[in-house]
Amino acid sequence: MSNKPKLAMFWGASCGGCEIALVNLHERLLDVDEAFDFMFCPCLMDTKLRDIEALPDRGIALTLFNGAIRTAENEEMAHLMRRKSQLLIAFGACAKGGSIPALSNLHAPVDHFASIYLDNPTVENHSLIFPQTETSMPEGELQLPAFYGRVKSLSQVVDVDYVIPGCPPEPHQIWNAIELVLQGGPLPPRGSVLGTGQTTVCEECDRRKEDKKITRFYRTWEIIPDTERCLLEQGLVCMGIATRDGCGALCPQANMPCSGCYGAPEGVLDQGAKMVAALGSIIDIDALKGLPESEITAHIDKVLGSIPDYAGTFYKFTLAESLLKGTVRR
Numbered sequence: 342m343s344n345k346p347k348l349a350m351f352w353g354a355s356c357g358g359c360e361i362a363l364v365n366l367h368e369r370l371l372d373v374d375e376a377f378d379f380m381f382c383p384c385l386m387d388t389k390l391r392d393i394e395a396l397p398d399r400g401i402a403l404t405l406f407n408g409a410i411r412t413a414e415n416e417e418m419a420h421l422m423r424r425k426s427q428l429l430i431a432f433g434a435c436a437k438g439g440s441i442p443a444l445s446n447l448h449a450p451v452d453h454f455a456s457i458y459l460d461n462p463t464v465e466n467h468s469l470i471f472p473q474t475e476t477s478m479p480e481g482e483l484q485l486p487a488f489y490g491r492v493k494s495l496s497q498v499v500d501v502d503y504v505i506p507g508c509p510p511e512p513h514q515i516w517n518a519i520e521l522v523l524q525g526g527p528l529p530p531r532g533s534v535l536g537t538g539q540t541t542v543c544e545e546c547d548r549r550k551e552d553k554k555i556t557r558f559y560r561t562w563e564i565i566p567d568t569e570r571c572l573l574e575q576g577l578v579c580m581g582i583a584t585r586d587g588c589g590a591l592c593p594q595a596n597m598p599c600s601g602c603y604g605a606p607e608g609v610l611d612q613g614a615k616m617v618a619a620l621g622s623i624i625d626i627d628a629l630k631g632l633p634e635s636e637i638t639a640h641i642d643k644v645l646g647s648i649p650d651y652a653g654t655f656y657k658f659t660l661a662e663s664l665l666k667g668t669v670r671r
């Protein structure tokens with residue numbers, strides 16, 4: 342058995358993009374391999390649960406936990422990895438803030454099951470069969486983990502040492518975090534966000550910023566934006582103003598608005614609320630001066646009505662950690 346410190350990566354409710362992000366370290370993977378015994382990563386290797394359970398507590402130097410907590414299995418693994426790890430990092434937007442899986446918090450589980458197993462045009466389910474946590478078969482009892490009513494972030498079920506945000510995190514930020522551990526020096530205060538900056542995507546975006554006066558919003562397929570001007574000024578909902586920097590403004594560089602995957606900037610509690618507040622100050626109402634309040638309100642409603650999906654726009658990556666949490670009770 343290797344004497345190198347152990348490195349683990351586990352996925353909860355996520356898409357697998359975080360694992361790809363690790364692979365995107367390219368030749369630096371050789372440095373990771375030299376420094377660590379990379380011993381657990383379900384989508385890459387066949388380490389068994391019993392192998393992890395057999396390790397001494399804190400026997401893993403560093404665990405990158407990606408994915409949100411959707412099922413009882415996700416939560417059990419979060420507790421196990423917490424116990425077995427010296428450092429547990431919430432890796433990526435799903436582990437950090439629930440991300441896209443947490444948008445399902447706006448609907449009850451019964452609705453998810455109905456749309457997946459009943460109302461789906463490619464499904465014929467005349468016997469109304471839904472997944473069960475226990476099913477008896479001739480071979481024995483089959484079990485599936487319980488499906489929770491609400492998606493949570495990792496830090497809502499276990500203590501987390503650090504956060505690396507992003508959907509997925511950028512390779513240079515992953516490397517910064519790994520290097521920090523490898524150097525063995527003093528670590529940043531617990532709870533810190535690693536590998537990012539302290540400001541917003543707007544600060545690292547080199548588009549021309551002028552006066553923001555929005556008369557309506559557009560979806561990305563409705564206009565071809567000017568490649569030099571701020572996208573928000575052109576009516577695209579660019580979340581850069583309410584998003585932590587660190588990615589290098591990747592999406593605006595590709596003429597696409599930032600959708601906010603790095604989460605709220607330092608010191609901001611709720612990314613969606615920050616964005617809504619920012620939009621409130623840039624909707625153009627100059628031409629409405631002197632009109633009755635009801636007409637001004639109707640105009641603002643019309644402008645806001647051109648944003649099709651408030652939750653999916655303002656809380657795409659942070660609903661689970663938001664002030665609202667997005668829980669639906671039925």
Ligand code: SF4
Binds near residue numbers: 582
């Ligand atoms: S709102 Fe978007 S396009 Fe405008 S400066 Fe900020 S990141 Fe760049």
Ligand code: SF4
Binds near residue numbers: 585588590
């Ligand atoms: S520009 Fe925004 S959405 Fe795009 S990678 Fe950066 S933080 Fe994420």
